[in-house]
Amino acid sequence: MRLIVARCSAQYSGRLDTYLPEAVRLLMIKADGTVMLWADGGGSSVKPLNWMTPPTVIEEREGDDGRLASMLVRKFAGKSEDRLEISLVEVFSDVIHDMGPPDDEAALSKDGVEAHLQELLAQQPHWCGEGLRLVRREWPTDIGPVDLMCRDGDDGWVAVEIKRVATIEAVEQITRYLERLRTEPQFSDCRGVLAAQQIKPQARVLAESRGIACVEVDLAVLRGEREPELRLFVA
Numbered sequence: 093m094r095l096i097v098a099r100c101s102a103q104y105s106g107r108l109d110t111y112l113p114e115a116v117r118l119l120m121i122k123a124d125g126t127v128m129l130w131a132d133g134g135g136s137s138v139k140p141l142n143w144m145t146p147p148t149v150i151e152e153r154e155g156d157d158g159r160l161a162s163m164l165v166r167k168f169a170g171k172s173e174d175r176l177e178i179s180l181v182e183v184f185s186d187v188i189h190d191m192g193p194p195d196d197e198a199a200l201s202k203d204g205v206e207a208h209l210q211e212l213l214a215q216q217p218h219w220c221g222e223g224l225r226l227v228r229r230e231w232p233t234d235i236g237p238v239d240l241m242c243r244d245g246d247d248g249w250v251a252v253e254i255k256r257v258a259t260i261e262a263v264e265q266i267t268r269y270l271e272r273l274r275t276e277p278q279f280s281d282c283r284g285v286l287a288a289q290q291i292k293p294q295a296r297v298l299a300e301s302r303g304i305a306c307v308e309v310d311l312a313v314l315r316g317e318r319e320p321e322l323r324l325f326v327a
Contacts, residue, residue, distance in 0.1 A: 106174030
């Protein structure tokens with residue numbers, strides 16, 4: 093991982109255009125091509141100001157003094173291209189840390205409820221969507237495992253992310269998985285499903301705007317402790 097602390101400005105263009113004025117910021121570049129630009133404090137203490145997920149192309153330019161002067165991060169998004177242009181006025185620190193191969197890192201363990209939900213939904217994938225059948229749990233990608241990979245009644249691929257409580261971050265997580273999967277021809281039409289005991293209203297709105305289906309599941313029903321509610325439809 094490369095960490096750069098510098099006085100810089102940034103211009104993003106793509107699905108929307110944004111501009112960050114000159115200030116001291118942290119630039120984080122991960123081995124998988126993820127690029128994140130952080131400020132110190134405020135809302136950005138838990139979320140980067142700008143970021144680009146892999147696959148990306150990173151181009152660097154040096155100034156006349158041989159120091160890093162700018163960085164251009166590009167990513168194809170369908171028929172368009174997202175671009176993050178970073179102008180570095182003064183670099184205070186530029187270091188690279190070897191964090192070892194991804195296989196050696198300790199995966200973030202799900203809490204007991206999420207792990208149990210995943211196990212039960214793997215046995216009963218139809219609760220995530222009519223006609224779904226499980227292909228594999230913990231489907232590996234180079235940015236993390238997809239909880240369940242399934243096929244639907246038309247033999248299409250469906251990626252399922254499982255949470256106890258689904259927030260906007262859960263939507264961002266499955267979005268990253270779908271973006272990564274769809275770079276491979278066999279998964280180009282892969283659909284996403286967010287399954288949780290509770291889905292926050294803001295997360296539902298964001299997910300549905302991105303074509304990601306939302307399913308709330310009842311743990312007691314999955315365990316067989318309670319019959320599912322009967323729904324009566326009146327003409």
